[in-house]
Amino acid sequence: MSPRKINPYLGDEEIQTPEKLEFEKLLQQYDYAFKRGEIVRGSIIALESNGALVDIGAKTAAFLPNKEVASPYATAQSVVKPGEDFDFYILFEEDEDGQLTLSLRRVQTAQNWNTLEELMNNDTVVHCKVTAVVKGGLLVDVMGLRGFIPSSHLRVRQQLEELVGNELPAKIINLDRQRNNIILSHRKMMAEQMAEQRKDLFSKLHEGALVQGEVVRLTDFGAFVDLGGVDGLLPLSQMSWRWVEHPSDILSIGDKIQVEVIGIDHEKQRVSLSIKGQHADPWNEVTKELGMGDEVEGTITRMKHFGAFVEVYPGVEALLPSKDIGEYEHRNNVKLDVGQTIKTYIIKFSPDERRISLSFHAPATANAE
Numbered sequence: 001m002s003p004r005k006i007n008p009y010l011g012d013e014e015i016q017t018p019e020k021l022e023f024e025k026l027l028q029q030y031d032y033a034f035k036r037g038e039i040v041r042g043s044i045i046a047l048e049s050n051g052a053l054v055d056i057g058a059k060t061a062a063f064l065p066n067k068e069v070a071s072p073y074a075t076a077q078s079v080v081k082p083g084e085d086f087d088f089y090i091l092f093e094e095d096e097d098g099q100l101t102l103s104l105r106r107v108q109t110a111q112n113w114n115t116l117e118e119l120m121n122n123d124t125v126v127h128c129k130v131t132a133v134v135k136g137g138l139l140v141d142v143m144g145l146r147g148f149i150p151s152s153h154l155r156v157r158q159q160l161e162e163l164v165g166n167e168l169p170a171k172i173i174n175l176d177r178q179r180n181n182i183i184l185s186h187r188k189m190m191a192e193q194m195a196e197q198r199k200d201l202f203s204k205l206h207e208g209a210l211v212q213g214e215v216v217r218l219t220d221f222g223a224f225v226d227l228g229g230v231d232g233l234l235p236l237s238q239m240s241w242r243w244v245e246h247p248s249d250i251l252s253i254g255d256k257i258q259v260e261v262i263g264i265d266h267e268k269q270r271v272s273l274s275i276k277g278q279h280a281d282p283w284n285e286v287t288k289e290l291g292m293g294d295e296v297e298g299t300i301t302r303m304k305h306f307g308a309f310v311e312v313y314p315g316v317e318a319l320l321p322s323k324d325i326g327e328y329e330h331r332n333n334v335k336l337d338v339g340q341t342i343k344t345y346i347i348k349f350s351p352d353e354r355r356i357s358l359s360f361h362a363p364a365t366a367n368a369e
Contacts, residue, residue: 034100038089039107042055044080044082044083044084047081052069067105068102068106069105070144086107089106112145116142116145116182119172120175125189127167128184130163130168133160137149155191171188173188200229201228202230202266207262210260212257217253220236222235222236222239232259233271234247234259234273240275241279241282242311243317260274260277262274283315283351285313286351291346299311307324308320312346320342324360
């Protein structure tokens with residue numbers, strides 16, 4: 001006999017055929033009460049201007065708004081296609097038309113939190129996009145989530161405003177899902193990268209090597225030059241055979257220069273550099289051009305209480321005593337200063353000692369003392 005079931009609406013018995021049983025089974029599936037916050041599997045069935053329709057097995061196709069696709073700036077047309085299956089988060093239960101509202105973004109957000117946690121535990125570099133400059137650092141987008149890089153964790157040469165819209169590699173140093181807080185460090189990533197570069201560079205460096213570098217910092221005592229992961233020190237005394245008052249007189253940050261390695265401290269990972277060592281010592285050349293008793297024309301480079309230094313040959317300075325300066329200024333009613341060109345006589349010539357003395361008066365004899 002065929003199964004029978006009482007129909008409460010008709011008040012009598014009716015015969016249940018296999019077809020009716022199958023139909024009731026399908027109806028029972030649609031009677032499932034979908035709840036807000038559940039994750040359901042669904043298939044994209046159509047795209048609309050404001051979102052997409054999704055079949056999740058409910059009585060009515062559910063709706064995926066554009067703002068719940070991947071990010072607030074994406075559209076369904078740019079992310080999903082009809083026929084594709086995804087996991088969806090039920091954002092709102094049925095409305096008056098029986099339609100559920102879904103979110104793809106929330107499922108992906110949860111998955112991205114899990115991925116970021118794994119990346120942090122593995123100390124992996126992540127690439128984030130700088131979205132804004134704020135007080136204390138940068139706001140960044142990392143896998144669709146908002147992160148923050150404090151100023152103290154940045155190692156960049158550009159102005160922070162120039163970074164907006166660009167990608168920046170960093171490492172995650174703190175992750176708090178409950179507070180929606182992601183802190184990253186660009187400096188940590190750079191420090192580790194530079195440590196590897198330093199290790200590689202130090203294995204190749206040797207005294208006497210000529211290397212290309214970029215000036216990254218100027219101080220009163222010299223300049224720091226980036227050799228490709230290692231900052232070497234170029235002392236003021238090694239910049240030129242000429243007198244240099246301050247590094248900024250001949251160098252600027254960003255200059256690309258060739259330097260000679262004159263010292264390496266592997267233990268402290270320090271490198272000493274030189275520019276002037278690449279050029280001939282002018283004191284070895286001056287004997288070919290000048291001698292005792294010669295009249296020379298030179299430029300005053302420095303004024304001291306005991307006299308003036310005068311460049312009489314490129315890179316060679318001679319001393320004109322203050323007594324001679326005072327007599328000359330009084331006799332000619334002038335004031336000597338840096339940058340002026342004057343004619344004098346060599347009254348003492350000792351290139352081996354790197355000393356030359358000058359006077360406005362010709363020596364009584366041209367013989368060297």
